Amino acid sequence: MADNSQQLLNDVLSQQRQEFAPALSDQEYFEVFCAEQILKNFDLSYEEVLAGIVDGEHDGGIDSVYAFVNGELVYEDFDVSPFKKDVRIELHIIQSKTSGGFSETPINRLISVTRHLLKLDADYDDIPQYNSAVKAALDNFRQAYRRLAARFPNLRIFYYYASQKADAATHGNLQLKAEELCVVARSLFPDAEVTFEFLGARRLLELARRQPKTTYNLKVSKNLSDTDSYVVLSPLSEYARFLKNPDGKSGLNFLSQMFVTSRALRKSMRRSLVLFKMKRLSTFGG
Numbered sequence: 001m002a003d004n005s006q007q008l009l010n011d012v013l014s015q016q017r018q019e020f021a022p023a024l025s026d027q028e029y030f031e032v033f034c035a036e037q038i039l040k041n042f043d044l045s046y047e048e049v050l051a052g053i054v055d056g057e058h059d060g061g062i063d064s065v066y067a068f069v070n071g072e073l074v075y076e077d078f079d080v081s082p083f084k085k086d087v088r089i090e091l092h093i094i095q096s097k098t099s100g101g102f103s104e105t106p107i108n109r110l111i112s113v114t115r116h117l118l119k120l121d122a123d124y125d126d127i128p129q130y131n132s133a134v135k136a137a138l139d140n141f142r143q144a145y146r147r148l149a150a151r152f153p154n155l156r157i158f159y160y161y162a163s164q165k166a167d168a169a170t171h172g173n174l175q176l177k178a179e180e181l182c183v184v185a186r187s188l189f190p191d192a193e194v195t196f197e198f199l200g201a202r203r204l205l206e207l208a209r210r211q212p213k214t215t216y217n218l219k220v221s222k223n224l225s226d227t228d229s230y231v232v233l234s235p236l237s238e239y240a241r242f243l244k245n246p247d248g249k250s251g252l253n254f255l256s257q258m259f260v261t262s263r264a265l266r267k268s269m270r271r272s273l274v275l276f277k278m279k280r281l282s283t284f285g286g
Contacts (some may be wrong), residue, residue: 037207061109068140162199
């Protein structure tokens, strides 16, 4: 007997769409919802999520595309100069369907678009069967990957097939078709890690309940902390690994939070110093 996952997911989608995006259709909001849950650890803004949606006529079965270099979202004319070593590139390709369960046809379309648009030397002008949005999104990935070729980046490609009406079970033929897609992608990028995930109602609810990762470990060599302060010594290699956590931008966001906090701390210290000086002047003057 089927559980309540589909009904609960329908309720979540309906309530969130009415609260956050009433102007979007059910299909449009489902695409946003799926991208937000799948990429939760990258902490994308609503505008960044929308920018990755390429759904439309001649989309090749792709509803949204997002590429990241060391956790930073890739966009047109992306600056790759800051990335010198330990470069990690991720490509996330998402298919989101509100009607029906899983079927082979959408995966066949992904196989076709992979063969055509992920070929690094392909001339997109010679491939008119795909719309400009999906070609632009995948070309941003291609250009970033090629400009970083001399850095020998570690590439991971993720395919997701999300269905609002599907349950957790998938037919064996669908698993074989998904593996065929991964084989095609690996034939183009032999050193890449390629994965495919079916996302039914239960799995989508699990992703929606998941909290983004906010705690990271930093190995330290010495602790100099006092009762009311915290000072540690950490090897630069460990600190670099801490900032380049594999989940995306969270480490960099933490650094930004540290910077903001340190600015506030410096401001507080300056205020305390001024008050201290004023007290000394008052004491000497009195």
